Amino acid sequence: xxxxxxxxxxxxxxxxxxxxxxxxxxxxxxxxxxxxxxxxxxxxxxxxxxxxxxxxxxxxxxxxxxxxxxxxxxxxxxxxxxxxxxxxxxxxxxxxxxxxxxxxxxxxxxxxxxxxxxxxxxxxxxxxxxxxxxxxxxxxxxxxxxxxxxxxxxxxxxxxxxxxxxxxxxxxxxxxxxxxxxxxxxxxxxxxxxxxxxxxxxxxxxxxxxxxxxxxxxxxxxxxxxxxxxxxxxxxxxxxxxxxxxxxxxxxxxxxxxxxxxxxxxxxxxxxxxxxxxxxxxxxxxxxxxxxxxxxxxxxxxxxxxxxxxxxxxxxxxxxxxxxxxxxxxxxxxxxxxxxxxxxxxxxxxxxxxxxxxxxxxxxxxxxxxxxxxxxxxxxxxxxxxxxxxxxxxxxxxxxxxxxxxxxxxxxxxxxxxxxxxxxxxxxxxxxxxxxxxxxxxxxxxxxxxxxxxxxxxxxxxxxxxxxxxxxxxxxxxxxxxxxxxxxxxxxxxxxxxxxxxxxxxxxxxxxxxxxxxxxxxxxxxxxxxxxxxxxxxxxxxxxxxxxxxxxxxxxxxxxxxxxxxxxxxxxxxxxxxxxxxxxxxxxxxxxxxxxxxxxxxxxxxxxxxxxxxxxxxxxxxxxxxxxxxxxxxxxxxxxxxxxxxxxxxxxxxxxxxxxxxxxxxxxxxxxxxxxxxxxxxxxxxxxxxxxxxxxxx
Numbered sequence: 065x066x067x068x069x070x071x072x073x074x075x076x077x078x079x080x081x082x083x084x085x086x087x088x089x090x091x092x093x094x095x096x097x098x099x100x101x102x103x104x105x106x107x108x109x110x111x112x113x114x115x116x117x118x119x120x121x122x123x124x125x126x127x128x129x130x131x132x133x134x135x136x137x138x139x140x141x142x143x144x145x146x147x148x149x150x151x152x153x154x155x156x157x158x159x160x161x162x163x164x165x166x167x168x169x170x171x172x173x174x175x176x177x178x179x180x181x182x183x184x185x186x187x188x189x190x191x192x193x194x195x196x197x198x199x200x201x202x203x204x205x206x207x208x209x210x211x212x213x214x215x216x217x218x219x220x221x222x223x224x225x226x227x228x229x230x231x232x233x234x235x236x237x238x239x240x241x242x243x244x245x246x247x248x249x250x251x252x253x254x255x256x257x258x259x260x261x262x263x264x265x266x267x268x269x270x271x272x273x274x275x276x277x278x279x280x281x282x283x284x285x286x287x288x289x290x291x292x293x294x295x296x297x298x299x300x301x302x303x304x305x306x307x308x309x310x311x312x313x314x315x316x317x318x319x320x321x322x323x324x325x326x327x328x329x330x331x332x333x334x335x336x337x338x339x340x341x342x343x344x345x346x347x348x349x350x351x352x353x354x355x356x357x358x359x360x361x362x363x364x365x366x367x368x369x370x371x372x373x374x375x376x377x378x379x380x381x382x383x384x385x386x387x388x389x390x391x392x393x394x395x396x397x398x399x400x401x402x403x404x405x406x407x408x409x410x411x412x413x414x415x416x417x418x419x420x421x422x423x424x425x426x427x428x429x430x431x432x433x434x435x436x437x438x439x440x441x442x443x444x445x446x447x448x449x450x451x452x453x454x455x456x457x458x459x460x461x462x463x464x465x466x467x468x469x470x471x472x473x474x475x476x477x478x479x480x481x482x483x484x485x486x487x488x489x490x491x492x493x494x495x496x497x498x499x500x501x502x503x504x505x506x507x508x509x510x511x512x513x514x515x516x517x518x519x520x521x522x523x524x525x526x527x528x529x530x531x532x533x534x535x536x537x538x539x540x541x542x543x544x545x546x547x548x549x550x551x552x553x554x555x556x557x558x559x560x561x562x563x564x565x566x567x568x569x570x571x572x573x574x575x576x577x578x579x580x581x582x583x584x585x586x587x588x589x590x591x592x593x594x595x596x597x598x599x600x601x602x603x604x605x606x607x608x609x610x611x612x613x614x615x616x617x618x619x620x621x622x623x624x625x626x627x628x629x630x631x632x633x634x635x636x637x638x639x640x641x642x643x644x645x646x647x648x649x650x651x652x653x654x655x656x657x658x659x660x661x662x663x664x665x666x667x668x669x670x671x672x673x674x675x676x677x678x679x680x681x682x683x684x685x686x687x688x689x690x691x692x693x694x695x696x697x698x699x700x701x702x703x704x705x706x707x708x709x710x711x712x713x714x715x716x717x718x719x720x721x722x723x724x725x726x727x728x729x730x731x732x733x734x735x736x737x738x739x740x741x742x743x744x745x746x747x748x749x750x751x752x753x754x755x756x757x758x759x760x761x762x
Contacts, residue, residue, distance in 0.1 A: 082108060083108075084223060085617075096235060097237060101228035102220075106128065106307050123620040128282075130281075132222075132226055136222065139213065146188065155190055159185040159198070162186075166248045167246075170246065177235075178235050184199050227249070245286045250277075287615050300615055302599075333349065341596035341623060359393070397482060404485055412488060413432050421494070422495075423473075428508065430461045431461075433479055434639060438485065439481065440456055440479060443478070444477070448474050458637065461670070476488060506732050506733070509733070510758060511728070512729075512756065513724070513749055514704055514723070530749075532745070532747075533736075534737065538733040538735070550587075551602060551642050554589045559594075559619070579606060588631075592622065593654075594621050624650075626655040628662045641672070643671070644671050667700060674704065674724075675697060675705040676705075676717060676718075677691050677706065
């Protein structure tokens with residue numbers, strides 16, 4: 065958004081020391097709703113200039129109460145030059161700016177139930193040191209002391225009257241069980257355009273120019289819903305989530321001054337979980353781990369967020385040094401594994417194959433591992449006394465070959481942890497010998513059936529699939545429909561270009577989508593604008609996600625690459641079918657990482673990426689670069705993308721995604737081609753109306 069940078073070059077310093085949002089309170093009265101509003105502090109403005117924080121000053125000078133802070137500065141400038149305005153005598157109020165507002169009552173679909181539009185003017189009152197606020201629609205006037213605008217109390221009063229000059233606003237009583245009340249405003253217009261005003265405040269000439277005129281600026285949302293017989297209202301929960309993350313980091317910095325790592329390291333870890341893309345916080349956490357000789361924790365942090373640490377000074381060098389230290393520690397612990405005790409709260413279960421399965425050739429041993437807090441030292445997988453594999457983390461899936469003697473074999477998995485505990489599981493399977501050529505050439509395929517008509521909701525069999533490799537038809541050997549629970553990482557673009565109907569329809573579509581999931585499915589939600597923020601941990605309590613989801617605020621630029629890396633990291637810690645759903649309308653403009661990092665991550669990943677590409681931004685700019693990237697990432701993961709031309713169709717699109725995820729299949733076939741790069745695989749579904757996306761897993 066180049067126009068933002070151009071505008072801010074000439075914007076003066078702020079007259080106040082806070083960034084605020086507006087808290088809307090909704091009271092149900094007989095026959096209707098009563099709306100009131102009060103400013104709430106989001107953060108100290110000084111933090112935007114504090115090099116310890118990763119906050120975008122350009123963003124916050126243009127959103128929320130940014131223009132009101134600038135107006136307060138303008139009023140002080142006008143007061144100092146009152147004589148130029150009025151000469152030697154008094155006169156009528158001298159109005160300078162006019163603000164337009166949109167207070168809307170909406171269904172959870174985003175559709176407007178009732179809209180209340182009004183305008184507010186601000187300027188000099190003839191009385192010395194006095195400003196005036198006037199709302200013509202309601203014939204309301206407020207006056208304020210200009211010299212006191214630098215105090216929090218007077219500025220809050222000024223802001224409240226500028227934004228919501230009424231004691232309350234009444235709106236009709238909605239009939240549904242949930243609704244939203246939100247408040248937006250437009251960048252102010254000059255009310256007076258005479259030369260003497262521009263001489264005093266030259267930057268005003270820019271306030272009527274550029275893309276900012278097209279922008280609706282969000283101030284606050286309250287989400288109301290019925291829970292049992294009671295009505296619950298959640299006020300600007302998204303802003304409060306941002307505030308909690310900033311306050312947490314501020315507390316960290318204060319505790320570091322006190323010098324007790326037992327206090328500040330857990331707090332810093334909590335902040336990184338809330339805002340995992342904050343490079344300064346990641347670097348600080350790495351340094352504090354190293355200071356306290358917590359080498360394992362430092363190494364694990366760098367490995368998890370390696371693309372970020374690639375751009376952090378000493379990040380990769382520290383990784384190499386820590387890897388050597390970690391290996392020495394691991395070797396010492398491995399020598400003691402026979403004396404480890406069983407972990408009480410860790411669950412390990414072999415998912416596939418199941419007991420008494422007939423296994424032949426090469427297949428996958430799949431298991432789940434949950435509830436562990438200590439780092440994994442080693443996971444050892446055995447078939448009888450033969451070790452199949454040793455791994456140290458997810459994905460918890462390893463190939464093995466059962467082509468020995470006929471009969472029963474014991475599969476076992478044992479996970480060892482650095483706190484000197486272990487957990488294990490085992491199953492008995494039946495094996496049958498296959499020849500060497502077949503054993504080497506088994507190719508595993510993941511396939512998703514989508515856009516079905518008559519076949520929607522039907523379970524397909526292997527006879528419904530046609531598999532060809534290099535134009536030669538292949539026989540499917542092992543086949544199953546996925547019954548694993550879903551693990552969904554939902555990444556939602558909340559950059560400024562998402563303002564309006566795009567965001568409203570997206571919120572509703574995601575809320576509806578979550579309501580369809582089953583009890584053993586889980587979803588985690590992240591938003592990305594100038595920063596990446598965790599809205600929800602992975603949970604199946606989808607009702608708890610709604611208050612934060614339905615009160616989102618569009619702000620800032622787009623950290624798409626960072627969000628995808630963070631979402632992928634979160635998914636890799638989950639058991640089940642890992643799916644990333646990315647909803648965005650544009651190209652990356654703010655990430656610390658690159659598209660190459662994301663592509664490299666997804667190339668050998670079990671994560672399936674669904675891309676929902678929304679229409680152009682509010683300036684009418686198309687973003688082909690961002691669209692191409694999202695399309696390519698979906699293709700790379702064996703999934704599909706959707707280009708949305710009408711956002712009112714988003715619920716239908718998410719319904720199709722839901723059906724896709726319930727039509728995920730795994731099968732394999734024997735190949736004569738040893739080099740995967742030389743395999744031209746083509747798969748069709750014979751059912752009418754069915755299409756398929758697929759990827760070879762080896």
